[in-house]
Amino acid sequence: MKTDDLISALSRDARRTGPSVHGRLALALGVGAVAAFALLVATIGIRPDIAAASRTMLFDLKILLVATLAVAAVALVRAAARPEADLPKAVLLVPALLVLFGIGHEVATQLPAALPMRLVGKNWGVCLVAIPLLGALPLAAILTAMSAAAPRNATLAGALSGLAAGAIAATFYGLHCTDDSPLFVATWYSIAIAMLAAAGAAIGRRVLAW
Numbered sequence: 001m002k003t004d005d006l007i008s009a010l011s012r013d014a015r016r017t018g019p020s021v022h023g024r025l026a027l028a029l030g031v032g033a034v035a036a037f038a039l040l041v042a043t044i045g046i047r048p049d050i051a052a053a054s055r056t057m058l059f060d061l062k063i064l065l066v067a068t069l070a071v072a073a074v075a076l077v078r079a080a081a082r083p084e085a086d087l088p089k090a091v092l093l094v095p096a097l098l099v100l101f102g103i104g105h106e107v108a109t110q111l112p113a114a115l116p117m118r119l120v121g122k123n124w125g126v127c128l129v130a131i132p133l134l135g136a137l138p139l140a141a142i143l144t145a146m147s148a149a150a151p152r153n154a155t156l157a158g159a160l161s162g163l164a165a166g167a168i169a170a171t172f173y174g175l176h177c178t179d180d181s182p183l184f185v186a187t188w189y190s191i192a193i194a195m196l197a198a199a200g201a202a203i204g205r206r207v208l209a210w
Contacts, residue, residue, distance in 0.1 A: 032138025102182025135169030158204015166193030
């Protein structure tokens with residue numbers, strides 16, 4: 001059987017089973033999100049000044065950025081579950097614009113001497129540990145759901161699963177983190193999320209291949 005014929009056959013099968021696969025993904029995302037939030041509350045907790053912080057622009061921007069990245073990543077994962085689907089890369093435009101806006105705001109409003117300190121922050125070490133740990137269960141849940149799908153590229157599908165898990169974890173971790181600088185978020189949150197994406201790619205290459 002030619003490769004194109006195989007992909008067409010898988011596509012027809014994916015259309016028949018698509019709702020089931022997407023249902024599994026929805027369940028996995030829900031379970032993963034609940035697990036990540038429960039783990040956050042049970043371990044490092046929510047920052048004590050959350051009420052006051054939620055009335056500041058930088059905190060709101062931080063949560064909006066990682067939340068929109070999570071939504072975009074979920075859309076990419078759903079598309080990657082179908083062998084014939086094109087990835088809707090345009091969904092990444094909103095979080096990218098938010099990053100640019102945040103960094104531009106920092107540069108425009110902060111003294112140059114203060115920028116390195118705002119980039120490093122106080123909790124970069126916690127960030128690099130907490131986000132991957134909070135994202136481990138969501139990643140496992142998403143990969144389990146994706147195993148019922150037929151992704152064209154197993155490594156890419158695994159990486160996107162890690163991206164979604166990392167963004168979900170980062171959204172909840174943002175409720176704990178007191179570093180709200182866009183420079184901090186763009187740097188350390190991105191590194192932590194990339195760690196999960198790399199783990200997802202490595203695992204996906206093995207468990208999602210067909």
